Amino acid sequence: MDLTITFLLIGVLFALLAGGVWIGLTLAGVAWVGMQFFAGKPAGDAMINTIWGASSSWTLTALPLFVWMGEILFRTRLSEDMFKGLAPWLDKLPGRLLHTNVVGCAIFAAVSGSSAATCATIGKMTLPELKKRGYPEDKIIGTLAGAGTLGLLIPPSIIMIVYGVTANVSISKLFIAGIFPGIMLAALFSGYIIFWALMNPEKVPASQRTYSFAEKIYESRHLIPVILLIIAVLGSIYAGIATATEAAAVGVVGALVLSKIQGSLNWPTFRESLIGATRLYCMIALILCGAAFLTLSMGYLGLPRALAEFIIGLQLGKFGLVVMLMVFYIILGCFLDGISMVVLTMGVILPTVEAAGIDLIWFGIFIVLVVEMAQITPPVGFNLFVLQGMTGKQITYIAKATLPMFYLMVVAVLLVYFIPGIITWLPQNMKL
Amino acid sequence: MRALLNKLYDGCAALAAASMVALLITILLGIVDRYIKLNIKGTDAYAGYFMAGAGFLALAHTLKRGEHIRVTLLLQAMRPALRRKFELLALVIATSLAGLFFFFALRFTYQSYTLHDVSTSLDASPLWIPQIVMVVGTFALLIAFIDELVMYAKGGAENATSELIRSE
Numbered sequence: 001m002d003l004t005i006t007f008l009l010i011g012v013l014f015a016l017l018a019g020g021v022w023i024g025l026t027l028a029g030v031a032w033v034g035m036q037f038f039a040g041k042p043a044g045d046a047m048i049n050t051i052w053g054a055s056s057s058w059t060l061t062a063l064p065l066f067v068w069m070g071e072i073l074f075r076t077r078l079s080e081d082m083f084k085g086l087a088p089w090l091d092k093l094p095g096r097l098l099h100t101n102v103v104g105c106a107i108f109a110a111v112s113g114s115s116a117a118t119c120a121t122i123g124k125m126t127l128p129e130l131k132k133r134g135y136p137e138d139k140i141i142g143t144l145a146g147a148g149t150l151g152l153l154i155p156p157s158i159i160m161i162v163y164g165v166t167a168n169v170s171i172s173k174l175f176i177a178g179i180f181p182g183i184m185l186a187a188l189f190s191g192y193i194i195f196w197a198l199m200n201p202e203k204v205p206a207s208q209r210t211y212s213f214a215e216k217i218y219e220s221r222h223l224i225p226v227i228l229l230i231i232a233v234l235g236s237i238y239a240g241i242a243t244a245t246e247a248a249a250v251g252v253v254g255a256l257v258l259s260k261i262q263g264s265l266n267w268p269t270f271r272e273s274l275i276g277a278t279r280l281y282c283m284i285a286l287i288l289c290g291a292a293f294l295t296l297s298m299g300y301l302g303l304p305r306a307l308a309e310f311i312i313g314l315q316l317g318k319f320g321l322v323v324m325l326m327v328f329y330i331i332l333g334c335f336l337d338g339i340s341m342v343v344l345t346m347g348v349i350l351p352t353v354e355a356a357g358i359d360l361i362w363f364g365i366f367i368v369l370v371v372e373m374a375q376i377t378p379p380v381g382f383n384l385f386v387l388q389g390m391t392g393k394q395i396t397y398i399a400k401a402t403l404p405m406f407y408l409m410v411v412a413v414l415l416v417y418f419i420p421g422i423i424t425w426l427p428q429n430m431k432l
Numbered sequence: 433m434r435a436l437l438n439k440l441y442d443g444c445a446a447l448a449a450a451s452m453v454a455l456l457i458t459i460l461l462g463i464v465d466r467y468i469k470l471n472i473k474g475t476d477a478y479a480g481y482f483m484a485g486a487g488f489l490a491l492a493h494t495l496k497r498g499e500h501i502r503v504t505l506l507l508q509a510m511r512p513a514l515r516r517k518f519e520l521l522a523l524v525i526a527t528s529l530a531g532l533f534f535f536f537a538l539r540f541t542y543q544s545y546t547l548h549d550v551s552t553s554l555d556a557s558p559l560w561i562p563q564i565v566m567v568v569g570t571f572a573l574l575i576a577f578i579d580e581l582v583m584y585a586k587g588g589a590e591n592a593t594s595e596l597i598r599s600e
Contacts, residue, residue, distance in 0.1 A: 020522045022502045025529045032532065044536040052540070052566060055487050056480035061459065064452060064486055249459040278449045278486055282494040283501060285487035337501060379505055
């Protein structure tokens with residue numbers, strides 16, 4: 001197949017995206033034109049067949065349910081409780097309550113599949129509380145935006161489901177593989193706060209009260225609901241008794257029960273969470289449908305194979321390839337959201353990655369890490385948008401405050417490259 | 433007319449939300465079935481159908497609420513007159529694609545009806561029944577796009593473009 005046509009199509013694709021045509025429709029439209037006119041196949045039936053297959057596939061059912069769970073939890077008092085439970089413990093660390101951002105996000109990430117939801121839910125509580133206590137605002141915002149991205153890395157994770165379905169990799173294994181990298185990244189963030197606090201002790205407000213050990217334990221009762229939910233959702237996957245989908249269904253029920261006990265469950269909040277989740281899922285589904293068909297069409301045009309041959313011909317070596325892909329995704333991430341980015345490129349890039357001998361589970365976590373970076377790079381970064389909405393600050397200010405976290409993520413990518421066991425050890429040593 | 437259109441979008445959205453609840457219940461039944469034999473076959477396939485229902489039927493409503501994402505970076509940087517031209521062009525392209533989508537969905541579903549296409553999973557249901565959601569959903573989406581296009585061409589308000597925040 002003539003590659004100039006393929007590149008022409010890619011050019012049209014980006015022109016349409018930049019021109020503001022809805023992403024999912026653009027993907028399907030370009031795929032249709034490519035297949036119909038350049039691959040000489042009747043494209044319409046193939047399109048609908050692929051779209052129907054993608055939108056009714058059982059493996060994907062975990063996605064709408066985790067989205068729904070996130071929408072329910074967002075409307076509970078969970079973040080308030082977590083702040084109460086965590087604050088007494090973190091008050092003694094250098095940097096004090098700034099750590100509630102990191103630890104809060106890390107814990108909430110274990111029940112949420114989304115980075116923006118994690119950021120919004122935890123920020124709802126920590127932003128006003130930390131500001132009131134006099135912590136420097138750029139540090140509050142920066143650590144929150146960075147730590148919010150843990151929502152993607154620490155399972156459950158919407159982006160891992162999308163990757164797993166696209167790359168045909170076990171979602172449960174991806175979920176397990178994300179744990180150590182997630183804890184590692186949280187540790188890097190906390191380490192940064194400690195380092196910064198030791199350098200600038202005058203900027204950290206003094207502790208307001210000291211808690212006895214018994215008080216700390218007693219305050220920890222606020223953490224019980226979220227811990228029970230984590231056990232119900234992730235525990236069932238790790239124990240091998242539930243698939244990711246089933247765990248998501250258990251999670252929705254758990255979130256409803258939690259919301260009922262806290263007294264925040266009533267008809268309006270239930271309705272809002274349900275319809276909100278339906279819209280959010282619908283938005284993602286349209287992109288997934290378009291991307292599924294684009295992948296098929298690109299396959300007919302021979303793009304993935306040609307690209308794989310081209311890149312292998314460059315003799316970059318594994319490290320060179322990983323660095324190149326990281327730079328490529330960081331640039332793409334400036335303009336596209338994470339899900340679009342993954343589905344748009346996977347069909348084309350996976351053959352190259354496989355040919356280079358990179359483990360697909362490892363690559364999945366790598367992709368999640370680079371998508372996390374995309375969440376906090378301007379001009380298009382969802383966590384930045386969330387914080388812009390919550391703080392009313394300029395996006396450039398927020399992006400600047402978040403920049404140290406971005407560097408830490410680059411460090412995290414290098415760490416998992418040189419020590420791949422951080423990702424692969426746990427899934428290899430767990431029976432699934 | 434307006435009232436009728438809103439009924440179409442909202443009615444489909446209500447069905448989509450109901451599909452979401454049905455999806456949850458189906459999967460829960462599948463879990464229960466493992467411990468107590470309920471003799472329901474093919475819960476996996478039904479879950480897939482309900483997910484398709486939730487996705488397709490909400491298409492129009494999601495569009496009207498401005499939650500289908502698109503890149504608005506360049507549009508926002510344009511002069512209003514130029515932006516208007518691009519917005520119209522984007523709407524025309526999107527409307528045509530939605531039309532294509534609906535046409536093939538209709539034809540595909542009609543074919544599975546006439547050819548008696550049956551699910552290969554345990555449920556063995558005739559596939560045209562769940563596929564109806566795709567026909568209805570894409571039809572509503574097409575109407576919603578035409579609606580947006582007409583409103584925008586008439587000089588109506590900026591069409592819905594809010595960027596979604598809790599998406600990922």
